[in-house]
Amino acid sequence: MGLLRDWNYIEKAVQIPALSEVIREALIRALFVRDDRVLPRDLIGDLNRVPPVTVKVKDDGEVRKLVRVLNGQESTVSLGLSAEDYHYFRTQLGVGRTREFGAVMRPRILLTYDWIVPEQRGVQLDFNGYAGIEFADDAHRAIAQVGATWKQLYDGAPAKGHAVPFVPTVPLDFAIGDALYGDAPFASYRGEFASHVNALRTISPFGHRARLGFEEVANNGTAYDLLHATVPLAAEFFIPVAVALRLEAKPAAGKTLTYAFDDGPKLAVALDKLSRTTQMPAWAHVTDAVAAKILRPAVAAEAFTVQVSVGGTTSGLAPKEKAIDTAMAGFKSKSAEVSNPFDVPADAFRKTADTVVRSLFVGEVRVPAKAVGDFITKIRALGDQSAAKAGVYASLRATGTVSTFPFFAAPKDRSKVYDLSKGVRAIASRIPGAAFTSRLAHLWEEEPNFMRRMAFLRSLKVTIDTAHVVQPLVSP
Amino acid sequence: MASLDYAYRRLVNTLGPERVARSEFERMVYSHDFASLPKIALLQWKLYPDFVALPQTTEEVAALVKLSDESLLQITPRGGGTGWYGGSVPNRGGVMIDMRKMNHVVAFDPDGRKVTVEAGVTWKDLEDFVESKGFALPVVPVNAIGSTVGGAINSGSSGFGAPRGGSLRDAIAFLKVVLPDGTILKTASEADADGHLANLTPLFFGAEGTLGVITEATLRVVAKPEASKAFAYAFPSLAAAARFVTDIVDSAIVPYHAAVASRDHFIFERALRPDSPDPADIAIVAVQGSKDEVADQERSVDVLAAKESGAKLAPAVTDPLWRDRYDNYSARRLSRGLVTSYNLVPVGRLPEAVETAIEIRDKLKLNGAVQAFLVDSTTAALVPYVLMDDTRPSGGTALGFVKRMGDAAFKMDGHSMGLGLFLVFNLRKMHGRATSFISSVKVVFDPRKKINGGKTLEVWTKYPWPGLRAIPPPGMAVGLEIAAVLRRAKPTRDRFVRAYEHGKEE
Structure with missing residues (x-):
């Protein structure tokens, strides 16, 4: 959410003579924590300003109209506002186009933290009411409006003969759109969220409906794959309103295998070994004792728990289980009776999510499976040093990468978030092959290739959004 | 100049x-x-x-x-x-x-499960190398023998292993690309950051060499399967074979590969190699896993084949078929050339799609065959080919066939693959209002259109003069429509198929 906007702001800020003496990292900190000892008060005031207008979207036609108003193609009269509302809207937005303003999407739930540079003068779009899901009858696909929750999709699919392979590594009640304009960590064992996206229905910066990708089939051989290049940042290029998702057939039989491990090295070896087999579970979810206690308060938490969801033909389940058991050698105990965080009634899921969300999350660290034990140990040590008990939710990928989400029992104030993020970054930088991918990590990164890629993305954004309507870039 | x-x-x-x-x-x-x-x-x-x-x-x-x-x-x-x-x-x-000439393996990292190769390495050579190290490639393009790593990435290719291994796009860790200004760029982070840390790799996937020159690719490799097996079935019709493939998807079986080929394909094969299988509409399925799993999947697939009256072929027939799987277009040797139409269609419409391909081929009076394979749980690749004689005016009909097949794929909610020089008119059909977003990518990377200019998004001619500089893409479509009727105006005998039928009667 707002990554290009934040990155551009920092890039421009470091060019300001008055700020050039402040080193980049110190500037990012000052901006992030709104440090009035470093930054001018009026700048802090600007950063703290939130969009004055929130529009609750019920129909994508409203978004089209709104975009046309924002880019000056139509007047606010076409929004059908009363004279009083019209006046409010007009003054809030400064319709004279003397100031830059745009539309920004509000995530249903944010796992980590808000943007550094908010959309200060524009319109915030709330898609919570735009939440329909259409399952295909003749294929394993669905079109979900961005406000639809993942749980709604996951629970609705089996009745239509489908299975949703991707799950949120941190089980919060995310909307599907949160993966496009928030930080929802959806993924399956076989791939990241983007690999399950066939197409996006969007509203272009000129108010047109534009489809990116193909709703019914894969997007291969059709020139530049803009869809998959922009999925994590889609809402900075266009306004996504629905996602065409590739699902799978509902297996005839399914099972969640739960393995307990009593130490990190054994866990790491088992995860690495599993990812080196030809097994293709739907997902493989990992929790440490702290996370397990939050998810299953009634069950005694083991040091590490790995849950693997397998599906297939009734006769095929046993050989799969056997193969996975072999790969997971070293486990302390195994059970097929422990509930997983996802296959629970919606109310129970939301209740757990309400507890999970209280922790302070700093973002995703992608770690090679072999190093996951070491990583968790270091995260715990960081938590102890910071007087914030640490835990980890994680999921394994077929590539051998473990996507981890460290969290801390600490108040979510911006200074704490910043300091813990920095600590996590230091840990990730000491583990070969690991990558910290949070928004702050993007802003800290100064590797030349990365900087050039970001510059290309920024140019692409400016070229696509010539109207400067979709989260327009701003400078200090 | x-x-x-x-x-x-x-x-x-x-x-x-x-x-x-x-x-x-x-x-x-x-x-x-x-x-x-x-x-x-x-x-x-x-x-x-x-x-x-x-x-x-x-x-x-x-x-x-x-x-x-x-x-x-x-x-x-x-x-x-x-x-x-x-x-x-x-x-x-x-x-x-x-x-x-850039055909070397640069590095192999068994711990990180990655191989870095120069763009000119062929997929078959790469597959052999990776297998020699005890690993496998998640996806291998259909033309693995001749197709290079850079070429397949530029075409947005798919192929063997895609139902299990996913898209070739996801198998790319990062690319090294020479950009139009002569600088070198790594398209993604070296660590596995998925789409984060500004991953530009998807923009180069299917770019047809118009954004820069890919010189190196770092690809993911996967574990070599404990066991794998291919089995083939002969069906009463190609549509029945296609229904069998859709049934596999609906049964939640994830094969390594599932493909169908029409009877005509095997007639051409028979003309070239007397030991090829008896011509029939054949489906071939390959599965991977533990030994027990492979045996279980085989049983499940047998049941699905029997539902469509598929007769299982003997291993003596199936094994050579699977061994020669990369040799798809040997029929090219029967004529002066061969033209393939590559399309993606929804899996559920595959039976309709294969019948449409045969219909179009017959209507245009061309010699050709139909092949199709599974890409993922929603998508199948429909790849019919026709023989072509470019020395005759009617040779252009084969190109018209490609156009007609693309139109049919769009009607079935799919799309044709590839734009290149000849199929640019499909760009707007593919992307509609998003076409301008797609075109923006070229503007950002290559504003002076130095690299492979005048393709993919527009059609340049050889003439530099205003008015003649480019052909409007719809003009190309009209040209191919005209080409499509040439052969119909002058019917020719379907010599290979008839020769086979004649020989059989005797």
């Missing part, structure tokens, strides 16, 4: 005389790709490059790209030349960069 002689001297100074070619014969070889073109196309395009350069390093490619600032010659990168739509043939001459 500098003179061609000057440009030649500069190229020779950069690469040495042995790696720069300008003789007519050598240039002719590069004037077409897998599909041969009627000579009439030379009126429209300068298909012969002015020079062919064979770089051996990324730095040499960068030097060649920088040289084009002096010479103002277009750059056309080329891999194995197994494309179909003119993506790797010049339209205004210029410098052809043949990447096939």
Whole structure:
């Protein structure tokens, strides 16, 4: 959410003579924590300003109209506002186009933290009411409006003969759109969220409906794959309103295998070994004792728990289980009776999510499976040093990468978030092959290739959004 | 523009005389790709490059790209030349960069499960290398023998292993690319950050060499399966074989590969190799896993095949079929050329799609066969091919067939694959209002249109004059429609199929 906007702001800020003496990292900190000892008060005031207008979207036609108003193609009269509302809207937005303003999407739930540079003068779009899901009858696909929750999709699919392979590594009640304009960590064992996206229905910066990708089939051989290049940042290029998702057939039989491990090295070896087999579970979810206690308060938490969801033909389940058991050698105990965080009634899921969300999350660290034990140990040590008990939710990928989400029992104030993020970054930088991918990590990164890629993305954004309507870039 | 002689001297100074070619014969070889073109196309395009350069390093490619600032010659990168739509043939001459001398494995990291290769390595060579190290490639493009790593990435290819291994796009960790300004860019983070840390790799997937020259690719490798097995079935009709494939998807079985080929394909094969299987509509399925799993999947697939009256073929027939799986277009040797139409259609509509392909082929009175394979749980690739004789005016009908097949794929909610030089008119059909977003990518990376300009998004001619400089894409569509009826005006005998039927009666 707002990554290009934040990155551009920092890039421009470091060019300001008055700020050039402040080193980049110190500037990012000052901006992030709104440090009035470093930054001018009026700048802090600007950063703290939130969009004055929130529009609750019920129909994508409203978004089209709104975009046309924002880019000056139509007047606010076409929004059908009363004279009083019209006046409010007009003054809030400064319709004279003397100031830059745009539309920004509000995530249903944010796992980590808000943007550094908010959309200060524009319109915030709330898609919570735009939440329909259409399952295909003749294929394993669905079109979900961005406000639809993942749980709604996951629970609705089996009745239509489908299975949703991707799950949120941190089980919060995310909307599907949160993966496009928030930080929802959806993924399956076989791939990241983007690999399950066939197409996006969007509203272009000129108010047109534009489809990116193909709703019914894969997007291969059709020139530049803009869809998959922009999925994590889609809402900075266009306004996504629905996602065409590739699902799978509902297996005839399914099972969640739960393995307990009593130490990190054994866990790491088992995860690495599993990812080196030809097994293709739907997902493989990992929790440490702290996370397990939050998810299953009634069950005694083991040091590490790995849950693997397998599906297939009734006769095929046993050989799969056997193969996975072999790969997971070293486990302390195994059970097929422990509930997983996802296959629970919606109310129970939301209740757990309400507890999970209280922790302070700093973002995703992608770690090679072999190093996951070491990583968790270091995260715990960081938590102890910071007087914030640490835990980890994680999921394994077929590539051998473990996507981890460290969290801390600490108040979510911006200074704490910043300091813990920095600590996590230091840990990730000491583990070969690991990558910290949070928004702050993007802003800290100064590797030349990365900087050039970001510059290309920024140019692409400016070229696509010539109207400067979709989260327009701003400078200090 | 500098003179061609000057440009030649500069190229020779950069690469040495042995790696720069300008003789007519050598240039002719590069004037077409897998599909041969009627000579009439030379009126429209300068298909012969002015020079062919064979770089051996990324730095040499960068030097060649920088040289084009002096010479103002277009750059056309080329891999194995197994494309179909003119993506790797010049339209205004210029410098052809043949990447096939960059054919080395640069690094192999068994711990990180990655292999780094130069773009000119063929997929078959890469597969052999990776297997020798105890690993496998998640996806191997269909034309693995001739197709190079850079070529397949530029075409947005799919192929063997896709139902299990996912898209080839996801198998790419990152690419090393020479950009149009001659600088070198890594398209993603070296650590596995998925789409984060500004991953630009998808923009180069299917870019047809128009954003830069891919010189190296770092690809993910997967564990070699404990067991794998292929089995084939003969069906009463191609539609029944296609229904069998859709049933596999609905049964939540995830095969390594599932494909169908029409009876005509095996008739062509029989004409070339007497030991090929008896012609029939055949489906072939390959599965992987533990030994027990493979046995279980085989049983499940047998049941599904029996539902469509599929007769299982003996291992003596199936094994050579699977062994020769990369040799799909040997029928090319029966004629002067062969044209393939590559389309993606929804899996649920595969039975309809294969019948439509046969209908279109018959309507245009062409010799050809239909092949299709599973890409993922929603998508199947429909890949019919027709034989072509480019020396006859009616040869152009084969290109018209490609157009008609693309139109049919769009009607079935799918799309044709590839735009290149000949199918640019499909771009708007593919992307509708998002076409301008797609075009923005080229504007950002190559505003001066130095690399493979005049393709994918627009169709340049060889003429630099205003008014004649480019062909409106719909004009190309009309041309191919006209080409499509040529053969119908002059019916010809379907000699291979008839010869087979005649022999059988005797």
